Amino acid sequence: MSQKGCLSDAHGACISEPMCVYHKSEYIRFYCEECRVFICDDCITGKGKHRRCFKTKLSDYGNRTRRLLRERTKRAEDKLSKLSSELDLAMHVQKRFNEAVDESISSVVFRREIIRQKFDDLQKELITKLDGLRNQANTQYEEFINLHTNQYCKMKEVTETIRTTETEMTENDMVMYTSKLNKFIDSSEAVPKLEPPSYVTDDKYFSSKYLRQLFGDIEFVELNCQPIATY
Amino acid sequence: MSQKGCLSDAHGACISEPMCVYHKSEYIRFYCEECRVFICDDCITGKGKHRRCFKTKLSDYGNRTRRLLRERTKRAEDKLSKLSSELDLAMHVQKRFNEAVDESISSVVFRREIIRQKFDDLQKELITKLDGLRNQANTQYEEFINLHTNQYCKMKEVTETIRTTETEMTENDMVMYTSKLNKFIDSSEAVPKLEPPSYVTDDKYFSSKYLRQLFGDIEFVELNCQPIATY
Ligand SMILES: [Zn+2]
Ligand SMILES: [Zn+2]
Ligand SMILES: [Zn+2]
Ligand SMILES: [Zn+2]
Structure with missing residues (x-):
């Protein structure tokens, strides 16, 4: 729209060139609010196009512009203060987020440690x-x-x-001797046949589901692409 | 029963003293099988108590004893050979038992290692x-x-x-400037409020039951006190 140092009206006329665009020899003297x-004197007299329009003197128009600028500047300063707070908040929220993640990581490591200990x-x-x-079996075997x-x-x-x-x-x-032999012959011995203990495992518990049940899992709200205002 | 060097009959008479216990002056000459x-000659003659019993000459009784001893010795030798095999078997079975336990312990250690790796x-x-x-969140915060x-x-x-x-x-x-300020004033910013991920765990999976499901357990037949022949 407007370039630096060049104030345009709605039709692109620039008041740094103080001549009316409709009447090249006339100075701009008014601003047509409608x-x-x-516009110039010719624009508002006789059959002039803006003869019935609501107009402001160029000096009043200038004062109004200044008032508007001052008011907007005040509002912009308020907004700057608010923006500063928002930035502080954003940094605080980011810090909290990172602390929460640090805590989660610590918890993961801690739980890993407990699991290590338990196993x-x-x-x-x-x-x-x-x-x-x-030992129990060896005692029996050795006794025998x-x-x-x-x-x-x-x-x-x-x-x-x-x-x-x-x-x-x-x-x-x-x-x-016969008697001794008889006793020996009649004696009986049974080799202890002990079933060795068996170590029974089931690999189905190695599934991600079971491991996560024990270890825990990360729950999070999916990050949506939040709209960030652009300038 | 019999003491070393003293063979007793059922009544405790000892033939190392070769006199009849019922007729002290008579030599033992028979063995009453019934x-x-x-017994002596007097025992089996006239009104002798063993006159109707079935008797063996002392020399025949001796031969029979020797035959019996030889037969029993042979059987004892067979039994010794069998006992030797049983002892070999017992040592083999014990060795197998211990090997099986070693294997189980290796499996436990191996599974511990897999579990360590998985976690x-x-x-x-x-x-x-x-x-x-x-990182995703920090990118958003830093962008903002x-x-x-x-x-x-x-x-x-x-x-x-x-x-x-x-x-x-x-x-x-x-x-x-007013136009610039207006744009700024009208702009909006929303601090990204991202929910930090939470690490969710459940200690109920620390129960012995759940841990053993994953790690496996020892199954074994309860060792009964097996009767061992005594001598
Ligand atoms: Zn004009
Ligand atoms: Zn007009
Ligand atoms: Zn006699
Ligand atoms: Zn008799």
């Missing part, structure tokens, strides 16, 4: 349980093996003694 | 998401702040220029 153009504890617990079952190894050695010696000394053995001894 | 005692990934993902939202700070400075300068130069200003300039 047609919003600068470390669970791992320890499971391994302790497995070790306990192992010791008992029967002992028995084996003792009876091995007995049979060897019998084989080497049987010919010169007294009847007493033969009966005594 | 009454299971060592590390999830943590990274959540933080990436939060950072993304943060830059735009309006710029506007603020520009208009601040304009109003100051007006305040200082208004008295000597041409009408053109006054109208031009």
Whole structure:
């Protein structure tokens, strides 16, 4: 619209050239409020186009312009003060937003730590349980093996003694040995058959859904492209 | 029952003392199979208590004892060989049990590692998401702040220029400035109010049940006190 240093009326006439655009030899002397153009004496006399229009003297028009400028300047200053507050608010809101995100990140890290601890504890617990079952079983196996190894050695010696000394053995001894052998023959042993503990897992709990249930998730309002006023 | 070097009959008589317990002056000469005692000639003659019993000559009784001892020795040797196998089996079974437990422990550790990886990934993902939202929001805030700070400075300068130069200003300039101020006054700005993302968790998933679903658990057959043969 208007260029610097050139005030135009609605038809593009510029009052830095003080001559009427309709009557080139006449000075502009009025402002037609209805047609919003600068006009001269010829424009408002005789058959002049603006003879019936509501007109303002050029000096009054100038005073009004100044009043308007002053009023607008005051309003612009108020608006500047308001804008300053808005900018402070925006920076505050941005700071709060960032703090909230920082807090969320801290919470994520903290929860990760708790989860780490919980699964470390669970791992320890499971391994302790497995070790306990192992010890319990080994005790049974070792009891069995010791008992029967002992028995084996003792009876091995007995049979060897019998084989080497049987010919010169007294009847007493033969009966005594027979009795020992009978007891051994009638004895029974059952190897403990213990079912090893099994570690049972299910990979379905590795699904994103289950992991997120445990870890938690981010909820947020989708950022809409908010209209930002442009100048 | 029998003590070493002393073979007893059912009544405690001992043939290392070769005299009949019922007839102290008579030598033992028979074994009564029915009454299971060592007896003398007097025991089986006249009114002797064992006159009608089924008896074995002492020498035959001895041979039979030897045959029995030999047969029992053979069986004991078989049993020793079987016991040796049982002991091998027990050691093998124990070894397998321990290997199975080792495997379970490895699986627990391996699963712990996978879980660690999964939650590390999830943590990274959540933080990436939060950072993304943060950047998106900061872009909006900074766009707003830059735009309006710029506007603020520009208009601040304009109003100051007006305040200082208004008295000597041409009408053109006054109208031009008024127009600028009008645009500024009519402009609108809305501080972007973005909801910060929230990190939502639920501690109910920290229950042992949920953690074990994910980590897996040990299943085992309760160890019963199995009867071990005693000697
Ligand atoms: Zn004219
Ligand atoms: Zn007119
Ligand atoms: Zn007798
Ligand atoms: Zn008899």
